Every structure is written in C-alpha cells, then in structure tokens.
Amino acid sequence: MAKKVFERPKYLKKSVFHYCPGCxxxxxxxxxxxxxxxxxIGKKAICVPPAGCAVLAYNYLDVDMGEAPHGRGAAVATGxxxxxxxxxxxxxxxxxxxxAIGTAETIHAANRGENITVIFVNNGVYGMTGxxxxxxxxEGQNSTTTPGGRDPARDGSPLDLSQMLAIxxxxxxxxxxxxxxxxxxxxxKRAIKKAFKVQMAGLGFSLVEVLxxxxxxxxxxxxxxxxxxxxxxxKIFPLKVIKDKAGKVT
Amino acid sequence: xxxxxxxxxIVIDRELCKGCYLCVSVCPDQxxxxxxxxxxxxxxxxxxxxxxxxxxxxxxxxxxxxAITCPDVAIEVYRE
Numbered sequence: 001m002a003k004k005v006f007e008r009p010k011y012l013k014k015s016v017f018h019y020c021p022g023c024x025x026x027x028x029x030x031x032x033x034x035x036x037x038x039x040x041i042g043k044k045a046i047c048v049p050p051a052g053c054a055v056l057a058y059n060y061l062d063v064d065m066g067e068a069p070h071g072r073g074a075a076v077a078t079g080x081x082x083x084x085x086x087x088x089x090x091x092x093x094x095x096x097x098x099x100a101i102g103t104a105e106t107i108h109a110a111n112r113g114e115n116i117t118v119i120f121v122n123n124g125v126y127g128m129t130g131x132x133x134x135x136x137x138x139e140g141q142n143s144t145t146t147p148g149g150r151d152p153a154r155d156g157s158p159l160d161l162s163q164m165l166a167i168x169x170x171x172x173x174x175x176x177x178x179x180x181x182x183x184x185x186x187x188x189k190r191a192i193k194k195a196f197k198v199q200m201a202g203l204g205f206s207l208v209e210v211l212x213x214x215x216x217x218x219x220x221x222x223x224x225x226x227x228x229x230x231x232x233x234x235k236i237f238p239l240k241v242i243k244d245k246a247g248k249v250t
Numbered sequence: 251x252x253x254x255x256x257x258x259x260i261v262i263d264r265e266l267c268k269g270c271y272l273c274v275s276v277c278p279d280q281x282x283x284x285x286x287x288x289x290x291x292x293x294x295x296x297x298x299x300x301x302x303x304x305x306x307x308x309x310x311x312x313x314x315x316x317a318i319t320c321p322d323v324a325i326e327v328y329r330e
Contacts, residue, residue: 002328006317017322022270026321182276182315222270
C-alpha cells in the first residue's frame, strides 16, 4: 500500500493561490504552513501580512492575521507581541514593503530586539504595482521605472537591508536564503524553522531574507527566473547566515 | 544485480497547475511532461508520465523534489 509522503499542509487553506506561475511567494507560504504544523504553533501564531503581492496571505494561511499599513509590519507586530507575549508573531513582508517604505520601523524593531520573526521576501521589484524599481533592484536590472537598467549614479545601488539589521544590537538571528531550487527551498525551511525557534525561546529579533523569483515582472519564464536568481541575484546578495547570536536552539 | 530502488508515484492536480514547469526542470528522472490539453484556467498543466517505461532505473522513487518545488501545491507524492 502506497503511503502519502507529501500533501497540502494543514495550515494552508484549500484556495487557489492568486500568484503568477512560478512565483516564490506560494512556495514560502507553503513552507510557513508546514512549519506551523511541525512546531505545533499554528493555534497561537499571528501573521502580519504586508502591502504588496502577499497582501492576500490571509486567504491562504489558516492563522490569525493583523494587516499592517504599508511597511509598518514590524511596528504592528511589536504591539501584538507586547500585548500578547505568549503568541508567536511573525511578519511577512516584501522588499518594497520592508526595505523602502518600512525601513525605519524595521530597523528600530530590530534595534529594540523585539521578540518577533520577520520573513522578508526579496524579489527585487515592486511586484503588485507592475514591476517598478525597488531598493533591492540589481544594478543594470530592467524595471518599468528603470528602462535600460538601474544606473547606480542615478538610482543608487542595491540596498542590503539584512546586513544593516545585523549591525543592530537587538537582532539575534538573520539568514539569507532563496527558493530557486529544491536544495535552497529545503535550506529556507530550516532557516525559517530556526527563526521561529528563536522567537519561541524568547531570544529576540529574527529575520529570514528569502530571494524569490518574480517571473512576470522580470519578463522571464519561471525556469529562467530561477536560474537568474542563481546567476545574478545571489552574486549581489550571497546566501549565508548573516548573524547568529542564538547558537543552537531546541 | 542493481540495487532495487524505492517505488513511488505522484498525482498532479490538473486544475491547480499553472504551467510553470519547475517540476519538469527538477525531476531527476525526467518523468514529468506537459499535457497536450488545456485546463480550465487555460494552462497546459504538467503531467506525470508514469512508471510504465519498462526500465527499472527510470521509475519514480517518490523523492518529492517536484512537490517541494511546486509553487501551487498541486502535487501529492506516494511512496511504497
């Protein structure tokens, strides 16, 4: 008798994702849903979704949600965690949300060492509004507001927010991973698991930056977009543990 | 005699598939192809080509690499 070894996770609702074919968001949603079940925290988790493509995360993840204004995920999560300290509070934010509009909130939440988890999905563009340049857009990368490629003299260089947050004293665990290959997807799952465990142990601010393909706005096929992450994005944003003050958490 | 590999199979939900073909690109044994009929959303969904290739080495092992990669959770994996 064949045994089922992979199925839809319990905390993922039975609705069809609105994301484009090959989008990394849906993979990360699934990883989060699997972990909520594995760590048995689904009943006490509160997610703070962003403004952006993932704004409809409440249609997919079967946990409590508190929608934040654009970029203010870390601030809303701070309030939720301080008033409900026994809940597991995590924000799910895109790069336009966390690295442009919500930079101040995020940096200060990390600096205060708020005991929250941030999942930072970096796809290098503003996806929902149609592919405008984000702070994390690579030099030379085309977007609708940088036709001909991002020029560092005119538009600045890509912002490495995770590295910035690693300098803040309050941050405990920061790792950058990707979801462009099965190997990296497994690694992302381990990273998010550790970030949740850091919060469960009450150690402080944890963040996982996930490099995600955006085939529609990069104007590539999903398979090419996954390759592009490997060949270009990881050169500027290398995959590594940026900061780990937690050590081994159980 | 070659070592016997694990037997597995996958079930792809045609209506959930959006035709990104990431599963096709990651299957270690190239056992996933593209269907030649459209689903209701208008995509040509990925299709499991099955184990009936007659060659022991080429069968699905139920490694779940395709399912891990599938953004739309359209794949279920069974292993014996």
